Amino acid sequence: MKANIDKKVWDTQKTRRLTKLNAAKDKGLEKLVPSDRTIELLETVLAPEDKVCIEGNNQKQADFLSECLSQCNNEVLNDLHILQSVLALPSHIDIFEKGIASKVDFSFSGPQALRLAKLVQQQKIQIGSIHTYLELYGRYFIDLIPNVCLITAHAADAEGNLYTGPNTEDTPAIVEATAFKSGIVIAQVNELVDSVPRVDIPADWVDFFIVAPKPNYIEPLFTRDPAQITEVQILMAMMVIKGIYAPYQIKRLNHGIGFNTAAIELLLPTYGAELNLKGKICTNWALNPHPTMIPAIESGFVDSIHSFGSEVGMNEYIQSRPDVFFTGKDGSMRSNRAFSQTAGLYACDLFIGATLQIDLQGNSSTATVDRIAGFGGAPNMGSDPHGRRHSSYAYLKAGKEATDGRVVKGRKLVVQMVETYREHMDSVFVEELDAWQLQEKMGSDFPPIMIYGDDVTHIVTEEGIANLLLCRTPEEREQAIRGVAGYTPIGMQRDHEKVKELRQRGIIQRPEDIGVDASKATRDLLAAKSVKDLVKWSNGTYSPPSRFRNW
Amino acid sequence: MNVLNFDFISQPIENIRKEVICGVVGSGNLEVLVTPLANSENSKFIIDTSVTGFDHIWEAVLQDFSSRYAVGGLEFKVNDMGATPAVVSLRLSQAINILEDESHG
Numbered sequence: 001m002k003a004n005i006d007k008k009v010w011d012t013q014k015t016r017r018l019t020k021l022n023a024a025k026d027k028g029l030e031k032l033v034p035s036d037r038t039i040e041l042l043e044t045v046l047a048p049e050d051k052v053c054i055e056g057n058n059q060k061q062a063d064f065l066s067e068c069l070s071q072c073n074n075e076v077l078n079d080l081h082i083l084q085s086v087l088a089l090p091s092h093i094d095i096f097e098k099g100i101a102s103k104v105d106f107s108f109s110g111p112q113a114l115r116l117a118k119l120v121q122q123q124k125i126q127i128g129s130i131h132t133y134l135e136l137y138g139r140y141f142i143d144l145i146p147n148v149c150l151i152t153a154h155a156a157d158a159e160g161n162l163y164t165g166p167n168t169e170d171t172p173a174i175v176e177a178t179a180f181k182s183g184i185v186i187a188q189v190n191e192l193v194d195s196v197p198r199v200d201i202p203a204d205w206v207d208f209f210i211v212a213p214k215p216n217y218i219e220p221l222f223t224r225d226p227a228q229i230t231e232v233q234i235l236m237a238m239m240v241i242k243g244i245y246a247p248y249q250i251k252r253l254n255h256g257i258g259f260n261t262a263a264i265e266l267l268l269p270t271y272g273a274e275l276n277l278k279g280k281i282c283t284n285w286a287l288n289p290h291p292t293m294i295p296a297i298e299s300g301f302v303d304s305i306h307s308f309g310s311e312v313g314m315n316e317y318i319q320s321r322p323d324v325f326f327t328g329k330d331g332s333m334r335s336n337r338a339f340s341q342t343a344g345l346y347a348c349d350l351f352i353g354a355t356l357q358i359d360l361q362g363n364s365s366t367a368t369v370d371r372i373a374g375f376g377g378a379p380n381m382g383s384d385p386h387g388r389r390h391s392s393y394a395y396l397k398a399g400k401e402a403t404d405g406r407v408v409k410g411r412k413l414v415v416q417m418v419e420t421y422r423e424h425m426d427s428v429f430v431e432e433l434d435a436w437q438l439q440e441k442m443g444s445d446f447p448p449i450m451i452y453g454d455d456v457t458h459i460v461t462e463e464g465i466a467n468l469l470l471c472r473t474p475e476e477r478e479q480a481i482r483g484v485a486g487y488t489p490i491g492m493q494r495d496h497e498k499v500k501e502l503r504q505r506g507i508i509q510r511p512e513d514i515g516v517d518a519s520k521a522t523r524d525l526l527a528a529k530s531v532k533d534l535v536k537w538s539n540g541t542y543s544p545p546s547r548f549r550n551w
Numbered sequence: 552m553n554v555l556n557f558d559f560i561s562q563p564i565e566n567i568r569k570e571v572i573c574g575v576v577g578s579g580n581l582e583v584l585v586t587p588l589a590n591s592e593n594s595k596f597i598i599d600t601s602v603t604g605f606d607h608i609w610e611a612v613l614q615d616f617s618s619r620y621a622v623g624g625l626e627f628k629v630n631d632m633g634a635t636p637a638v639v640s641l642r643l644s645q646a647i648n649i650l651e652d653e654s655h656g
Binding site: 420425521 | 612
């Protein structure tokens with residue numbers, strides 16, 4: 001027996017790592033790799049069937065490394081299993097088309113959704129699961145541990161200490177999982193410096209780094225031009241502030257992206273102040289540095305913002321407001337997607353977002369037929385976490401509403417804010433989500449539903465607010481949803497008597513029921529009406545990307 | 552262009568002599584011109600729209616509007632550029648608000 005135990009080998013992963021590193025050394029590849037030898041490096045330290053994590057979310061991309069991977073020889077590298085938050089770049093899909101990788105686990109594929117759907121149909125790609133961000137990060141430490149990760153950083157020193165700057169985002173979660181389980185960490189950096197302003201990733205955790213020919217790509221994802229905010233969005237924003245934020249005293253929250261929530265942000269200094277809500281709502285946020293938050297911050301509405309990532313053009317403004325944002329001694333922000341997602345899941349009382357489809361149970365999805373887009377963080381933000389144990393006024397009130405008073409736990413508020421019709425007169429409210437058809441196409445166990453109906457507490461449309469917490473039966477819930485579905489087929493089929501009763505019970509609230517005057521919903525109410533106005537509010541410290549400059 | 556006509560019974564509006572214009576002609580938007588009618592029992596709508604196939608939705612939106620507000624004795628001429636029902640309802644209520652402000656002012 002003893003002899004058998006002695007034979008057991010416990011360091012195969014370390015040995016494999018060392019073999020790969022020695023092979024690189026034999027080829028004269030040192031820690032700082034010249035950019036023109038990147039493909040050679042990848043072909044040396046990656047092996048078929050490796051799990052490879054490519055850093056890339058909906059903002060920051062390890063674009064150079066991904067491009068190099070897509071140019072590798074598929075006779076040397078094949079059947080890779082790619083792990084990454086977002087399939088955003090053409091090269092991410094090229095890797096599969098060229099047969100270098102065959103399987104993917106990811107969260108979101110917005111820009112590549114159509115090509116991805118095509119690959120699935122051609123059976124050139126196997127999708128493990130479409131995850132939430134936190135779920136994917138979690139699996140990096142359990143059963144999707146990367147053998148190699150390809151990351152990106154703003155700067156490196158000669159030793160390989162990395163500075164990730166304001167867009168730290170996914171880097172810590174990826175590197176931690178890889179470096180501490182005998183994986184290999186490869187970084188592309190924008191520049192080599194004598195000394196990094198702060199060490200975000202210690203040199204000791206980095207195996208190779210490359211100064212990329214071009215700085216990494218960052219998408220200005222959270223820049224919303226106030227000029228594009230419509231009066232219907234302003235009306236809905238007024239309803240949210242007066243009908244949800246005020247009565248629940250929502251202080252800790254997360255906003256999804258889009259013009260609906262940008263309208264709320266821009267109404268805080270005007271409509272919010274008029275309602276005397278300063279200091280009473282929207283003080284603490286898990287939120288990217290949305291430029292549309294500048295007027296609310298400048299007006300003293302906001303105490304703190306922890307961010308998933310940064311936003312192009314916001315660095316100088318963020319540096320000048322360290323009381324609000326999380327910044328390092330160097331002055332710049334350090335965002336962290338994993339921590340901010342955790343904050344959004346557990347520490348916020350409300351998430352508000354939008355969606356493409358909602359069914360009669362309140363299930364919602366942004367995945368529609370022929371587009372496998374995924375969800376990013378929304379399912380984590382937009383769910384009621386059963387692990388939560390701390391209370392707040394909003395959490396307790398929502399819990400009481402859900403149970404007629406007696407509570408063992410509260411409820412997080414999860415709000416869907418949608419216009420009943422999207423562009424081309426597509427109804428947001430549907431009998432059946434496209435997700436069910438997608439499930440068949442993908443051959444997956446579940447339909448790709450973004451936010452489950454039982455997590456949704458309120459639906460806001462131009463017609464009013466439906467409070468689903470107060471519904472006691474599935475039938476009531478269905479009529480509450482029909483009752484705010486406007487002139488869509490779903491809305492037109494409402495039971496008028498039942499809807500009238502729900503309105504009397506406060507389950508459905510029309511603008512006039514909460515004292516919101518629809519005719520006051522004009523653009524005059526916005527604290528900033530253009531990107532130029534936002535720059536003025538920031539005293540010139542916000543410098544918007546050129547595509548948003550029209551003056 | 553597709554022209555739709557609707558007539559609804561509505562509470563008569565008081566003392567309106569003026570004409571009002573509200574909204575803009577632009578994609579996804581619409582313009583409403585309101586003029587007084589001789590007959591004060593009915594509201595009249597003439598919809599000039601670039602979109603076809605939504606007559607029943609127009610009817611439902613305008614029917615609701617005519618029962619919600621006292622708009623008897625008014626004619627609404629709408630130049631529509633593919634506005635959603637949400638925008639239509641909002642513009643119509645804004646037009647009424649402007650009318651009422653002007654009648655008091």
